[in-house]
Structure formats: structure tokens, C-alpha cells
Amino acid sequence: MTEPLLLMTPGPTRVPEQVLRAGARPMLHHRSPEFSQVLAAVMERLRPVMGTREPVLPVHTTGRGAMEAAICNLFSPRDEVAVCCNGKFGEMWADLAQLYGLVVHRIAADWNRSVDPLLVEAALVENRRIRGVLFAYCDTANGVRNDVAGIARVARARGALVLVDGVSAIGGMPFEFDDWDVDFAVTASQKCLMSGPGLAFVAVSERAWSAAASGRLPRSYWDFAEIRQHVTRPKPETPGTPPVHVICQVAEALAMIHDEGLERGFRRHEDMAALTRKRAGELGLQLQCPRLEQFSPTVTAIAVPPGVQPSTLRERLKRRGILTAAGLGIFAASGFRIGHMGNIQVADVERTMAALEAVLASPLSPLPSLRSGQAPPGEGHGKV
Ligand SMILES: Cc1ncc(COP(=O)(O)O)c(C=O)c1O
Incomplete structure (x- = not known):
């Protein structure tokens, strides 16, 4: 071979042998006590990784799906949000919010700079209707690390919800959902959690749950309240059929992460x-x-x-x-x-x-010139 x-x-990142094997076990029925145990272990092991005492919810979708879910769980049409667009995934937040009819203020849009919390503060002072600040912790396009605690501090001081895309960060760098006063954060199985793709995990604050209760956008498959209601039962389960083997992989990967420390x-x-x-x-x-x-x-x-x-x-x-x-x-x-x-x-x-x-x-062939107006390869949100 x-x-x-x-x-x-x-x-997706390399999946360790041990994690691959965890995903190769015979099918577990998703309503069985054995599967409940695996799911409970995943949720418990994710808490310290996400820095929260809140239940961490599995959402059967990729990172982008869970970002979309956050929009339709927490907001209503015409709600105003500030989105830090200093990379492709900041822009993805902005596009998703716009698609659902939110009024989007694109701020901090220089891909060459980290988000300056003062820019966020200025946007919130200028426009008091802004209800949420959305940004990426690490934007995978440029490798920036944004200052979550600093941005959250200014956003919270003005009463805005703080939504963090931690898809390419959480698990590989410190994240303190509770201590940094974050309201929503997402990560996904295929990056720092070194498992197969297809599963996202989210943390939701009490403030965000209140927002969800009054949010008027439609949601069904990824209704956070329904997921919470299922996963917090004494025998945790998910509302629909989850990707059982990805969950088994993540359980194993998290055990490895905690073994390393x-x-x-x-x-x-x-x-x-x-x-x-x-x-x-x-x-x-x-x-x-x-x-x-x-x-x-x-x-x-x-x-x-x-x-x-x-x-x-x-x-x-x-x-x-x-x-x-x-x-x-x-x-x-x-x-x-x-x-x-x-x-x-x-x-x-x-x-x-x-x-x-x-x-x-070694010699590398020269750059052929792009015709003017021709998009470079790799464009489009689907391509990451
Ligand atoms: C920072 C960030 N956010 C969101 C996404 C989208 O995640 P997914 O491809 O799991 O939908 C990616 C994917 O690369 C990402 O790097």
C-alpha cells in the first residue's frame, strides 16, 4: 500500500489510527444505552475544551451549517449585527446573516489585520441597534487569531451578543466561553478534534437562550432548544439520527486530547x-x-x-x-x-x-498571467 x-x-486533518478504529466499530443504534454513554462522554469531554459549564450541543452538520443555525436560532429578520470581516470566514458570517434578512454592518474588513476591539466598540457606539457581534477566532484564510476576550468585553458592555466561529481554533488553542463572556461558539469534528467531517458542536449562553426564545426566524432540523432538550435527558440522545460513527470518533479523539493535557x-x-x-x-x-x-x-x-x-x-x-x-x-x-x-x-x-x-x-514553472477579470481558482464559499 x-x-x-x-x-x-x-x-480535514489527519485522523489518528485509534480514532479511525473507533469509527469502524459495528453500528450502534442511536437510541441504545451504549450510544447514550458515548454521547454523554463527548459532551462532558468537550466542556473544558470549550471552557464552559453549559451543555455543549452536537449539531449534525458541518461548521458552516452550525453558523447558519446560530443565525436562525438567535435572531429575527431586520435585526442588526456587526460582522468582523477580516477574512473569508468573517465574510461567511456576514453573507449568512444577510441571507436570513439581518441588517449587516461589515466592520474590521482588512484581511491583513487582526480585529481591533476599538473598531467594534466604535461601531456599537455609532449604531445602538446592533444586537450581535460575529467574528472568527482564527480565520483560516489568513491565519489571524482574533482577540475574543477583548472583542467580547466591548460587545458585552453595549449589550450585544457575541458569536464566535471557533471552527479552526477550538481544541488547538485556549478558549474560555464562560470567562470571556461569549454567547455562542461553534467548532467542528474535522479540525482540531481530529475526526471525520460532518459534525459541529456549539455552546450557547443564558443570554443567547433568551434571544432564541424570542427569535422569529424559522428553524427545525437544527433547533437548538430541541437539541438541548434531548441531550440533557438522563439518557442523552439527539432529536434525529446522528452520524453515530463520527460521534464515536470524537469521543476517542477527546480522550486522546485529555490524555495529552x-x-x-x-x-x-x-x-x-x-x-x-x-x-x-x-x-x-x-x-x-x-x-x-x-x-x-x-x-x-x-x-x-x-x-x-x-x-x-x-x-x-x-x-x-x-x-x-x-x-x-x-x-x-x-x-x-x-x-x-x-x-x-x-x-x-x-x-x-x-x-x-x-x-x-528546484526550478518552479513561472506564473502564467491571469486574463483580466478571470477569477483565481479557489473562489466561492464552498471551497475551504
Ligand atoms: C474558520 C472556519 N469557519 C467555518 C468553516 C466552515 O466549516 P465546514 O467546512 O465544516 O462547514 C471553516 C472551514 O474550513 C473554517 O475554517
């Missing part, structure tokens, strides 16, 4: 990110957004040297057994991304950067 590619991608895991992520940035610099590469105030420990966006096509560079890395991710949105034509999250280890980063050094030392 040929060696599988080393997935240095910001999701959250703090140690976070340090490993920081070490991998620092090594990636250091080695990229030594190879003469620029970060895609060098002026970010804070970089995420889970993903690094790197600019390709002038005249090099990102797809060529990535293809050469692939031939050396390493899969990286394309640049996203406005960075599609100028960069690529290295994911270092979940089960990825420092040794995997070293192997990747050694391969990158070898690739850069």
Missing part, C-alpha cells in the same frame, strides 16, 4: 506555528499577512515567491507526500496554507518545511 499523504491542511496540546500548537513561521522566514518566504497583530497556532498562510504559481508549488509538495491547502479568497493567486492542528506533530512540520526547502531549490 502506498504511504498516505501527510495532511498539512487546515481541515489541554495545556500541553496548546503549547504543541504554538510550537508548530512558531516553527512554521521561523522556517518560512529562513527560506526567504513572506507570510501572507505579516502585519497581523496575532497569529493563530493552528494554520499559517504563506505567500509564494514572485513568479511562482501556488498550485505548482503545492503539486511539488504533494509529489513529496505532503498535502497543503490553497490560498483562499483574495489570496488564492498569491499564497498557500499550512495547517498544523489536531494530531499534527512538530516532526510533521519539520518534514513539511524540509520538503518545502527542497521544492524551492
Whole structure:
């Protein structure tokens, strides 16, 4: 059998052998006591990862689905929200909110900068009708790490709900839902939780539950109140049929995460990110957004040297057994991304950067010019 590619991608990430095996067990019926136990273990083990005493709800969808669910659970048409658009996933929040008829104020829209909480405060002072502030903790397009605690502080001071997309962050970096006063946060199975894709987890604050009670957007499949009602029973279950095997995988992955220890895991992520940035610099590469105030420990966006096509560079890395991710949105034509999250280890980063050094030392074909008006590859929300 040929060696599988080393997935240095910001999701899906490498699924450890032990987790793969947990997903290969014979079918468990989703109303059985055995499955209830697995679900209860997942919810319990996720609490410290999300930094909450609230029940963590499974939502049978991907990260984006749970973001959409948050909009229709917590808001009503014409509600006003401020969305920090300093990356593709901030923009995704804005598009989703707009689609559901919310009035969206796009703020902090420079992809090269972290969100400045003062900008959020200014938007809230200027427009007192804003009911929510939506942003990504880590935006996977540029590798920014936004200051959740700082943004939440200014938002809460003005009575706005705080909604955090933690899809490519939670599990790989500290997250304190309760202490940071966050109202909604989401993560998904396929990134730092190193399991198969198809499952999201959300935390919801008391304030957000009150908002949900008065929210007038329709919701059914992903009605948070119905999910909470089912999962908080003495024998927890889900409203419909969940992806049983993904839940089994996440239970195993969380056991591994706790065995390593959250703090140690976070340090490993920081070490991998620092090594990636250091080695990229030594190879003469620029970060895609060098002026970010804070970089995420889970993903690094790197600019390709002038005249090099990102797809060529990535293809050469692939031939050396390493899969990286394309640049996203406005960075599609100028960069690529290295994911270092979940089960990825420092040794995997070293192997990747050694391969990158070898690739850069060999001739790379020149960048063919794009015809004007032609979209670079990798556009569209479906492509992450
Ligand atoms: C920060 C962020 N938010 C949301 C999403 C969407 O998640 P999914 O692909 O699970 O729908 C992604 C996916 O890459 C992401 O990185």
C-alpha cells in the first residue's frame, strides 16, 4: 500500500489510527444505552475544551451549517449585527446573516489585520441597534487569531451578543466561553478534534437562550432548544439520527486530547506555528499577512515567491507526500496554507518545511498571467 499523504491542511486533518478504529466499530443504534454513554462522554469531554459549564450541543452538520443555525436560532429578520470581516470566514458570517434578512454592518474588513476591539466598540457606539457581534477566532484564510476576550468585553458592555466561529481554533488553542463572556461558539469534528467531517458542536449562553426564545426566524432540523432538550435527558440522545460513527470518533479523539493535557496540546500548537513561521522566514518566504497583530497556532498562510504559481508549488509538495491547502479568497493567486492542528506533530512540520526547502531549490514553472477579470481558482464559499 502506498504511504498516505501527510495532511498539512487546515481541515480535514489527519485522523489518528485509534480514532479511525473507533469509527469502524459495528453500528450502534442511536437510541441504545451504549450510544447514550458515548454521547454523554463527548459532551462532558468537550466542556473544558470549550471552557464552559453549559451543555455543549452536537449539531449534525458541518461548521458552516452550525453558523447558519446560530443565525436562525438567535435572531429575527431586520435585526442588526456587526460582522468582523477580516477574512473569508468573517465574510461567511456576514453573507449568512444577510441571507436570513439581518441588517449587516461589515466592520474590521482588512484581511491583513487582526480585529481591533476599538473598531467594534466604535461601531456599537455609532449604531445602538446592533444586537450581535460575529467574528472568527482564527480565520483560516489568513491565519489571524482574533482577540475574543477583548472583542467580547466591548460587545458585552453595549449589550450585544457575541458569536464566535471557533471552527479552526477550538481544541488547538485556549478558549474560555464562560470567562470571556461569549454567547455562542461553534467548532467542528474535522479540525482540531481530529475526526471525520460532518459534525459541529456549539455552546450557547443564558443570554443567547433568551434571544432564541424570542427569535422569529424559522428553524427545525437544527433547533437548538430541541437539541438541548434531548441531550440533557438522563439518557442523552439527539432529536434525529446522528452520524453515530463520527460521534464515536470524537469521543476517542477527546480522550486522546485529555490524555495529552489541554495545556500541553496548546503549547504543541504554538510550537508548530512558531516553527512554521521561523522556517518560512529562513527560506526567504513572506507570510501572507505579516502585519497581523496575532497569529493563530493552528494554520499559517504563506505567500509564494514572485513568479511562482501556488498550485505548482503545492503539486511539488504533494509529489513529496505532503498535502497543503490553497490560498483562499483574495489570496488564492498569491499564497498557500499550512495547517498544523489536531494530531499534527512538530516532526510533521519539520518534514513539511524540509520538503518545502527542497521544492524551492528546484526550478518552479513561472506564473502564467491571469486574463483580466478571470477569477483565481479557489473562489466561492464552498471551497475551504
Ligand atoms: C474558520 C472556519 N469557519 C467555518 C468553516 C466552515 O466549516 P465546514 O467546512 O465544516 O462547514 C471553516 C472551514 O474550513 C473554517 O475554517
